[in-house]
Amino acid sequence: MKIIKAKDYNDMSRKAANIISAQVIMKPDCVLGLATGSTPIGTYAQLADWYQKGDLDFSNVTTVNLDEYKGLTRDNDQSYYYFMNHHLFGRVNIDLKRTFLPDGTEPDSEKACREYDQIITNVGGADLQLLGLGHNGHIGFNEPGEAFEADTHCVTLAESTVEANQRFFASKEDVPRQAYTMGIRTIMQAKKILVVVSGADKAAIVKTAFFGEITPQVPASVLQLHNDVTIVADEAALSEVER
Ligand code: F6R
Numbered sequence: 001m002k003i004i005k006a007k008d009y010n011d012m013s014r015k016a017a018n019i020i021s022a023q024v025i026m027k028p029d030c031v032l033g034l035a036t037g038s039t040p041i042g043t044y045a046q047l048a049d050w051y052q053k054g055d056l057d058f059s060n061v062t063t064v065n066l067d068e069y070k071g072l073t074r075d076n077d078q079s080y081y082y083f084m085n086h087h088l089f090g091r092v093n094i095d096l097k098r099t100f101l102p103d104g105t106e107p108d109s110e111k112a113c114r115e116y117d118q119i120i121t122n123v124g125g126a127d128l129q130l131l132g133l134g135h136n137g138h139i140g141f142n143e144p145g146e147a148f149e150a151d152t153h154c155v156t157l158a159e160s161t162v163e164a165n166q167r168f169f170a171s172k173e174d175v176p177r178q179a180y181t182m183g184i185r186t187i188m189q190a191k192k193i194l195v196v197v198s199g200a201d202k203a204a205i206v207k208t209a210f211f212g213e214i215t216p217q218v219p220a221s222v223l224q225l226h227n228d229v230t231i232v233a234d235e236a237a238l239s240e241v242e243r
Helices: 009-026 041-052 080-087 109-123 159-168 184-188 200-211 219-225
Strands: 002-006 031-034 062-065 067-069 128-131 153-156 178-181 192-197 229-234
Touching: 002 009, 009 031, 009 041, 009 128, 009 192, 009 229, 041 080, 062 080, 062 109, 067 080, 109 153, 109 178, 184 219, 192 219, 200 219, 200 229
Parallel strands: 002 229, 031 062, 031 128, 128 192, 192 229
Antiparallel strands: 067 178, 153 178
């Protein structure tokens, strides 16, 4: 596990974007596994900026996102489809036909999940998977539990996740309670993993997840077993580790 220390959020975003852009330059037809949430927003802004300056070309890139809320339509501004279009896809020359997320509008969970696994298999899995880190150690929407779930599955969000996501919705009642998420095995099958973490509120979970016991109670702890993980974290997020 390689840890890259960034000064602050902007520095973290730039360093993470550098790693993603290196991947795209080295393999223009690569598959990027992407994440939503607030942490990667600056990374996507940086990538879009480099694209606009002519330094990056996404025309042959394929993307598979980690997760999507169940029940939200693509034009709902809280859907992850909308998020990705707003922060990245709509700002670069990516072919939208090569951008994939679980289908949140599919009410049949089993069907939605098997179809998404098939898509990931068809594109050959991610060359580089970008991850954020939840306060409870979740990655994607793999919440703490009794076992690591392998494949794409439907999850009922932990109360703490609903509360954390509440800030994006008009009220807590509007936060969807279920989501489709890529499973842990699929995440672990990515050739490279890049985790972005920012802020003092993540300091405790950074220490627990990356320096503590490997347990499904802290889903991100499984990343300790992957042989190519880079964590780009700012000083605040690393403050507990250094102590
Ligand atoms: C997003 C995702 C989540 C977030 C995590 C951290 O696709 O799967 O695991 O990465 O909840 O979210 P932020 O970045 O908002 O702190």
